[in-house]
Amino acid sequence: MPAVSKGDGMRGLAVFISDIRNCKSKEAEIKRINKELANIRSKFKGDKALDGYSKKKYVCKLLFIFLLGHDIDFGHMEAVNLLSSNKYTEKQIGYLFISVLVNSNSELIRLINNAIKNDLSSRNPTFMCLALHCIANVGSREMAEAFASEIPRILVAGDTMDSVKQSAALCLLRLYKTSPDLVLMGEWTSRVVHLLNDQHMGVVTAAISLITCLSQKNPDEFKTCVSLAVSRLSRIVSSASTDLQDYTYYFVPAPWLSCKLLRLLQCYPPPEDGAVKGRLVECLETILNKAQEPPKSKKVQHSNAKNAILFEAISLIIHYDSEPNLLVRACNQLGQFLQHRETNLRYLALESMCTLASSEFSHEAVKTHIETVINALKTERDVSVRQRAADLLYAMCDRSNAKQIVAEMLSYLETADYSIREEMVLKVAILAEKYAVDYSWYVDTILNLIRIAGDYVSEEVWYRVIQIVINRDDVQGYAAKTVFEVLLHEPSKFGRWFGSVLLGRPLVQFNLLHSKFHLCSVPTRALLLSAYIKFINLFPETKATIQEVLRCDSQIRNSDVELQQRAVEYLKLSSIASTDVLATVLEEMPPFPERESSILAKLKKKKGPGAVSVTELDDSKREAGELNGGADRGPDTASTPSPSADLLGIRSAAPVGAAQTNAGSLLVDVFSDSGCSHFPFPLLPIHSLFVLLPICFHPCFVLGLSLHPCPVLWPPSSAPPSEDPAPPLSEADELLNKFVCKNNGVLFENQLLQIGIKSEYRQNLGRMYLFYGNKTSVQFASFSTTVSCPGELQLNVQSKPVEPLVEGGAQIQQVLNIECITDFCDAPLLNIKFSRYGGALQNLTLKLPVTINKFFQPTEMSSSDFFQRWKQLSQPQQEAQKIFKANHSMDTEVLKAKLLGLGTALLDNVDPNPENYVCAGVIQTKGQQIGCLLRLEPNAQAQMYRLTLRCSKDTVSKRLCELLAQQF
C-alpha cells in the first residue's frame, strides 16, 4: 500500500491498484480486472442507490481499468450523474471520466451538454473551468454547436475571473480548430486582441495562443495585434529578471509568453510603422545580445528558456528575411551553437540553419560552416542530429559545393543508419541531377549510389535516371559504356566471356547480359526477356541462340506467369513474324514526355506537409540558379529556356523527330576505351545497351511490345507542364480579324488540334465557349490552357481549368466568362499546352477574338439625331479616318451583314448618299458607355473605301478604325 494519498483518498481504489500491481502475470491481471468489473456492474445495477462517494470511487476504478488498456462499455451514465453533483471532487471525477472516455452516444452527449451548460452558467469559477476543460478535451462537433457562441461571451465579459478567461480562451481555440465554421467572428474579436494588454500574464499567455491561430486564418481582422505584441514583447525583454515574479522562469522573464509573441509576429510581414519596427528590431537585437551575456544560472532550465527565445527570435528574423544585419548575426550565433557541447543546441542550430540557408542574404554565411556540418554528419553520436546535418547539407548545396556535398553524402551513406538511408538516397539523386555540371559526374554519382545503397534506391530514383538518360542523347553514350564496364568488371566469370567477344560481337553482349540473368529479380528478368527479343530484331544472327534460351524449360515453363508468358510470346513472335513486322513491333519507344521530377515529389511526400516549405524554397532557389545553369544545357534545350526546367533539360523535351532519327544511327562504341576499339563491332543501338543497367527499370522503355503508356507507373501528370507560353502565332492577328464581325466559327486548326468558338455578349459581359478537338488518334496529355490579358485591368476573363487528358478524336469544351472593365486594344491571349504521348510539348498562343466592338449595343436614331451627335463629336482626336483598298467583295448584302455583325445598328435613310452606310452604337464597359458613330463610303469604281469613326473616346475611335479597315 502506498503511503501517498492526498486530498480525498479513495481507499478502495488504492487497494485495487495495488492488487493489479501485485499480479504476477497478464492472466492474473485480467482475472482481477474481470472480478472488479463484475463487482462494479453489480453495484451499479443493485437495488440500493449508491451514494456519491461510492459512485465516484467506482467510476474512478473504471477509468483506471480503461487507462490500463481494457475496454469499458458501461459506467458512462454514472459518470454523467456525477457531473451534476454539488460536490466538487465528484464532479471533477465525472468530468475526467467523460474527457477520457467520450462516447459518441448522442443521448449521452445531450446529457453531458446539459450538465456543462449548468456549470457554465453557475457563475462558480471552479465549476466553469471544469466545464470549459471538458469541452476542450472532447472538442466534438456537437459541443461546438452547443457552445461556440457562448464561450466568446464568457471570454470578453468584464466580470469574468482571470482563471475562467484563460480556460475560455483555450477552449475557444480548440473549438475553432475542430469546427472553424461554427466560431463566428464578431465584436468579441477586437476585444480578444486587447487581451494582449491584460495585466494578468496568465491571461495573456492563454489568449495569445488563440490570437495567433485566429490571425493565421484572418490576418487582416487581427492586424492590430502586431503593434500590441511588439510593445508587450519590448516590455518583457527589457524587464529585469525579477520584475515578473512567478512568470520569471529560472531568471528568464516570461519565456513562454515571449516565444508566443515572437511566433504571433511571424504571422505577419515586418511592421510598416517605422516606430513599431524600430522597437521590434531593438527587441531582437537585445535578445541576440543577451545570448552573449554570461548565464545567470548554471541550471539547464535557464539556458533552455533563454535559448528558446533566441531561436524564436531567429525564426522571426528569417521570416522577415529583410534585415541583412540581423540575418548575419543570427547565422553567426547559430554557428557558435553548431559546436556547442549541448547536443540539443547542436541539433536546433542545424535545424534552424536549414531555413537560413534559403535566404539570399545568409546563404553564403551558412555555406561557411560546411566543414563543421560535414564533421557533424561524420561524428555525431545521435542519429537525429546526423539527420539534421544531412538536411542542412542538402539545403546549403549549390553549384559551388555540390561535388563536395554529394561526395560526403555518398560516403556517409556507406555507414548511414537504416532509418535515414532512403531519404539520403533521394537527396543525393536530386542534388546530382540539379547540379550536374557534366553528365559523367551525374552517371558516376548515380552508379555509386546504386552500388552503395542499392536496396534503398526506390523505383522513383530509377525511373528518373532512365528518364534523364533516355531524353538526353549526350548522356547515353557515357552511361551505357559505364554500366557495361561495371558489369564487365564485376567479380564473376567474366574473363572467359571476353574471349568469345572476339568471335561473335552481338552475341558477346547477349551472353554478358544473360550471364547475369539468374542473379536478377523477377521484374528484371522480365525486362531482360524483352531485351532479348530486341536483340533478335536488331541482330538476326543472335536469333538461334536466343530462341534456344527462350525455349528452355526454365523460361517457357517458368513458375512465374509473367516470365512464362513473355518467353512463350517472344518465342512465337520471333519464329512467325516477318522482319518487317518484328521491326515495327519492336520499334524504339519515344522519349518520355516531361514531367515533374518524381523523386522530388517523393521527397516532398516523405517529409510530410511540415517540411514542404523547405522544398518549395528549393524550387524557388532552383529557379534562380537556373540562370547560371543555362549554359550547361545542351544546345537543343537552350532554345527553349524555361524558368523552372530541370537542369538536364528534361522538361523541355527533345523534338520528336530528332530522337527517332537517332534511334538507328546513334551507336555507341562501348569498347572504345577498353583497348578493343580496333575491332569493328557492330554495336548495339543505345536502347538495347541500356538494358545493361543491372536493376529493374521502366518497363515501357525496354518492353518494346507495350507501346502504350503504362498508366500505373507513369500517371500522366495533370499539372500543366511548366514552360513559358509561346509567343503568339504569326497568324494570330489574321485569325482574330476573322472574328471581328462574327461570333462563331473555327478559330484555329492544324494537323493535331482544332479550336472552335461560340460566343455571345450582353452589355459589358460575354461568354465564350471554346471547343478543343483532338484530331489525332493519340491521347493528349497534360492539356492545359491559360488566358492572359495583356492590358491591365481592362478585361476580366475567367475560366475553369480543362481536363488534362484529351482522348484521340475527342473534343473538350471550356467556358470563358468575360467582363469588359474599360475599353481596350489588345486581345487576350490564349495559351494552349499539351503533349502527345512521347511527343514534344506543344505550346501555342493565339489571340482570343475578344474585340472592343463585341460590347456594342445597337442604337437606332433618326437622321437629324445622327447628324447632331456627329457634330457634337467634332474634336479632332475623337475622329478616326482611313481610306483603304477593298480586300473583299463590295457586294451590298455582304457589307450589310458585316456591319450588323459588328454589333451596331445599321441606319437607313440617314446619309444623303444611299451608297453610304451609317451605323450607331454604344459600347458598354463596366465603368462607362462610349457612344460610337460610323460612316463607310464605298467607291466601287476605285475599289476603295473611306471609313470614318467618331466616338466619345478617342482610343475607341482609333481601335475600331484599325479593326474595321481589315474587314472590307
Added chain:
Amino acid sequence: MMRFMLLFSRQGKLRLQKWFTSMSEREKKKIIRDMTTMVLARQPRSCNFMQWKDLKIVYKRYASLYFCLGVESQENELLALEIIHRYVELLDKYFGNVCELDIIFNFEKAYFILDEFLMGGEIQETSKQIVNRSIEASDMLQEDDISEWYEVELFG
C-alpha cells in the same frame, strides 16, 4: 500546439496519457507503441528531440519515468522541454518528492494538475504558484461541505 503527452516507465509501462486532439483508440495505441520503442531505444546523452512523421517528439527522463511530448512542427523544442520540467515541478510540489508510485496511485490527481497547467494543447498558466494554489484549493473543498462552499476564500 501539443498533440499528446505520455508518461511511461523504463519498462515501457504507460503511466499517463493525455491527448489534445481527438484520435481513435487504435491510433493512440499505435503512437504509444511507437513512442515507447523509439524513446526507450535512445542512447543516453542523445539529444532530447526527434522527428516522427510530421511531429517533433521531445522527451526527457526523470528518475524511472520518461516524459514524452508530441508537438507540431512549428513549436519550440526547448520550451517543450521546459513544459515537461514545469509539469514535473508541479507534481513534485504537490506530492513532495514525487515518484512513479505517486503517479500510479493518484493518477487522477496527475490528470488534474496537468489540466490546470495545459489545456487544448496549449499552455494555460505558467505560474507555478497559481497552478499549485488552485490544485490545493480544490483539495481543500471538503466532501460534505455543500453549503456555499465557493465563498470560502480560495480564489482570491
